[in-house]
Amino acid sequence: MDMAASIRLLPGTPSAHDPARATTLGVMGGGQLGRMFVHAAQQLGYRTVVLEAEADSPAAQAAHHQVRTAYLDPAGLAELVRECDAVTTEFENVPADALRELADHRPVAPAAAAVAVCQDRVAEKAHFAASGVPCAPYAVIDSETALAAVSDTLLPGILKTARLGYDGKGQVRVADRAALEAAWTDLQGVTCVLEQRLSLADELSVIVARGAAGEVVHLPVQHNLHRDGILAVTQVPAPGLDAAQVEQAVASAERIAASLDYVGVLCVEFFLLTDGSLVANEMAPRPHNSGHYSIDACDVSQFDLQVRCMTGLPLVAPRLHSPAVMLNLLGDLWFDAEGRERSPDWAAVLALPGVHLHLYGKAQARRGRKMGHLTLTGATPEAARDAALKAGALLGLEAF
Structure with missing residues (x-):
């Protein structure tokens, strides 16, 4: 019997669908996280399906099948339901509404309600407080009135958009009230959170x-x-x-x-x-x-x-089982000091002991774009760090 066929899924599958025969897992999003999820699922014998609008995404390259639509496309969601026995997400900004729609037909983990909290800094910080976990002092800025009411104790601070911010996007350091007002204007007056800089x-x-x-x-x-x-x-x-x-x-x-x-x-x-x-x-x-x-x-x-x-x-x-250091590999490595394209010297890096190179299959390198990662393992933390410093020097990465 197929290994996956004997594995039961989460509770909640409609009665017309037999979870004991589940063999296909779906993922919303086509990035590198989806690619690595697909690899892990396939190792256990699962068939995999990716919903992603981009034609040649990292996850789609590895999956058995791609549903090539936008996240909220009704036809795409219907196809994912037909193809899959359970669905997950690899991208925090997949619309929660899409996950809610899918959850009416298939088990979805994480659930839309949890994803919605993580997508909104205001809800996220309120949830931290409700969980008894402290976060930086903050204020919500959603109007001119709220902006004027900000306490001076929160400055200097970091102004962050409440939604659609990751990898430093939608964040501005502000030293004083004038800088805060200018930054909020530059961010088009969207709802933001101002955090005290700690x-x-x-x-x-x-x-x-x-x-x-x-x-x-x-x-x-x-x-x-x-x-x-x-x-x-x-x-x-x-x-x-x-x-x-x-x-x-x-x-x-x-x-x-x-x-x-x-x-x-x-x-x-x-x-x-x-x-x-x-x-x-x-x-x-x-x-x-x-x-x-x-x-x-x-x-x-x-x-x-x-x-x-x-x-x-x-x-x-x-x-x-092994101490490790992970180095992010951004698209900057594919350009020399004059901006000319080049290929990193992978042969020199792979000659080091304890090197594990993961490239994500992205066809075009861009500065700041995550192209892969390098994991260095060693018998001790010191050995892993030493190997990482050597690999970083070969690639031209800043020491740490």
Whole structure:
């Protein structure tokens, strides 16, 4: 018997559809996260379908079938329902309405309600508070009146659009009230959140996977370095954390997931402040860039967990078998100092021990575009970091 055919899906499949015969998993979105989900699903014997408007997307290249429509296209959603036995998402800005429509016919994980919270910074911060997890002091700016009422205690701060912001998009640092007013005007007066700029020591993330029965597991706490709002480096184990900080980060992420009644993989990003305290920054309703190392450094990856969550397979706690450093590979690497196109020296990089290269199949390199990642594993954290520094030097990446 086909392995996948014996696996039951999440509760909620219509009675006319037999979940015991499920063999096809669908994903909304065609990016690299979808590509890696497809690989994990196929390893367990599943057929995979991607809904994505772009013809040659990373996920579509790897999937068995593509539904080539916009996310809200009725015909595309109907085709996905016909093709699939359960659906997930790989992109936080897939419209929640599309997930609601799909959920009327097939199990969807994560659910539309949870995704909708993650898509709106105002709702997200309110949810952090409801979960008992602190975040940076903030104010919602949705009108001239709200702008005028902002407390001086929130300045200097960071103005962020409430919706459609990721990888540093829709964010402006503001030093004073005049800069705040100018930035809000530049952002077309859309609803924004102004966050007080805090004194940061480090940036961390926790990836949890939660099943339909409330069972939850997590990856190791990850230490992250961002440059220009885009993740550049992840180190695991996270250096410099004490046991209490690790426990607090994991417990906070699990509380946030539980209070959302979340099913699926969720990433919560935290700031570690200079006084040693933790505050939640934001969350993503999907696998996360900071968890890519788990493919090569853990016995269960974040994408394996995504498949397990949506199919009802057992959730087992991932074990880190090798310390690791992940380097994001942006399109900048495909251009020299004069802006001429070039190919990175992959042969030199792959000659290093412990190198795992993942390229996403994107045909065109652009500055700031995520083209791939490099995971360096080692017997010790120091060995992994040393290998990462050597690989970074070969590629022309800034040291960390």
